[in-house]
Amino acid sequence: MGRWVPDARGRLERAALELYAERGFERTTVAEIAARAGLTERTFFRHFADKREVLFGGTEPLKDLLVRTAAETPASAAPITATSAAVEAVGRLLEERRAAARQRQAVIDAHPELRERELIKLAALGDALAGALRDRGVPGLAAALAAEAGLAAFRVAYDRWIHGPDEEPLAAGIREAFAELRTITAG
């Protein structure tokens, strides 16, 4: 049923972000998003549970990338090396979508309930990363702290990448944040 539409998901995402920016998140309906994308509401609901999930639907692929990259780092690598490799891989993926990321963040920043949702999603990424580190044989305390440190570096670098004026790639900002974290914790 329904013919296959190339990149329906991407078109819905772009249409939604445009509309959220133009008229606000609350005042945008699923019908409008579908119309802007030239698709049906039915197609929308094949891809997203609701208009909020358009903003968070990208989290699962990020989690998979994070876990896979940590798992694929050579077994001899230190926990922080596996962590930074995983977080930088996420940074490189997001790099391709800077304009969309900025639009998305502006919507989230304006809505406390979306901000809460984002914090939950980030915490889930941290839990997944800690699990991947434990699967490498890293003890629980070290795995939890390495994952938290990785998320901290990510959050700080992401914030600068989203809000900053400069053109520094996100992965470079993440590397810088890890280096700074090492300097800071050394005291």
Added chain:
Amino acid sequence: MGRWVPDARGRLERAALELYAERGFERTTVAEIAARAGLTERTFFRHFADKREVLFGGTEPLKDLLVRTAAETPASAAPITATSAAVEAVGRLLEERRAAARQRQAVIDAHPELRERELIKLAALGDALAGALRDRGVPGLAAALAAEAGLAAFRVAYDRWIHGPDEEPLAAGIREAFAELRTITAG
């Protein structure tokens, strides 16, 4: 109007935590909390906006303690030293309330919407700590990362303190987490 009742706030908190544990957060009413504490609903609402805020009303004093301790650390101390002093001060304060903290956390863990609320409150503590570090002259990136690292050490130590069987004081767990974080980030 209304006679002064010694420790009304503390009595309401203890009554609320008991009831949340006995019959669940949703099924507890403000009237029941007030009755259990031997107080009126009117008194309840002088202290808390709603039954959810009984769980989070303690955040502001923690934030004040965090900021004050960071500010009072000698100017010559490194950012991570001011951070760990501030986080340990919070740990010592919470130490006096371990039983209540466990009851509280059990309620929060059982309710995703309370968990989201807690993440927001923790993020606000991190922002306040970063601000206190910037006030000490720490540059923005270092302040953001030191605050994130401090919160990471706190979250991991707090989780072990709440859920762990051992009797290790929270402040000691926080020191251990900071030491482990240093070891980990050194690679």
